[in-house]
Amino acid sequence: MSCSDETEMPKPAGELTLQLPAGQQAVNMFGDVYGGWVASQLVLASEIRAGQEAQGRIATVSVGRMSFMSPVMCGTVLSFYTQVVERGNSSLRIQVDVWGRCPDGRELRKVTSAECVQVAIDHQGHIRSLPLQD
Numbered sequence: 001m002s003c004s005d006e007t008e009m010p011k012p013a014g015e016l017t018l019q020l021p022a023g024q025q026a027v028n029m030f031g032d033v034y035g036g037w038v039a040s041q042l043v044l045a046s047e048i049r050a051g052q053e054a055q056g057r058i059a060t061v062s063v064g065r066m067s068f069m070s071p072v073m074c075g076t077v078l079s080f081y082t083q084v085v086e087r088g089n090s091s092l093r094i095q096v097d098v099w100g101r102c103p104d105g106r107e108l109r110k111v112t113s114a115e116c117v118q119v120a121i122d123h124q125g126h127i128r129s130l131p132l133q134d
Contacts (some may be wrong), residue, residue, distance in 0.1 A: 010110065012099045014083035018045040022076050022100075033072035038098060042066070042114055045080035046094045050118035053084060053092055055131050057121050061091065064115040072111055075103035090127050091119045 018041065026037040043063055050058040072078070079099045086093040097113040122128045 012079065012081045012097060012110075014081035014095065014097060015049070016079055017049050017082040017096075018080040020078060021103075022072055022074055022078055024074060027074050031074065033074060033076065035066075035068055038068075038072060038078065038112065039063070039066060039114075041078065042080060042096050042098055042112070043116060045082055046096050046116035046118060049082040049084070049094055050092050050116075050120075053087070053130065054118070054120040056128075057123065058092075058118045059121050059125075061117040061119050066112050066114040068112045069110055070100075072100055073102070076100040077103070078111065085115065087130065087133070090129055091117055092130070093117050 020041070022033040022037070026033045028034045043060055046063075047058060047060060077100065079101070081097045081099065083095045084092055085095050094116050095113065096116060098111040099108060100111045101108045120128050120130050
């Protein structure tokens with residue numbers, strides 16, 4: 001292993017599912033991005049991934065604990081990476097990791113993460129089975 005490998009910074013894992021800048025609409029009274037806005041985007045990323053896996057409508061059942069590792073400044077480009085952790089008959093447990101890149105593009109850092117549970121539902125809102133995996 002080379003020296004550069006030993007000092008390599010952690011990198012995002014999973015599938016890039018959602019990416020967007022944190023704009024003025026997302027800031028709190030101190031000018032930092034509001035944690036609730038980041039949380040809502042995290043759930044949206046989980047729903048996008050679950051909808052793809054379920055090939056249809058899903059509903060969020062739970063959102064796990066979330067801790068923020070650093071404040072997020074307005075203009076930070078947030079990237080939401082998802083991984084299916086567990087697949088049941090009708091539900092999916094999805095890990096979402098949020099990474100931010102400063103507006104100047106120099107620094108990439110992990111912002112937060114959480115697990116979400118989604119359940120597949122039909123058009124009447126009843127639980128349905130997930131499609132078989134390929």
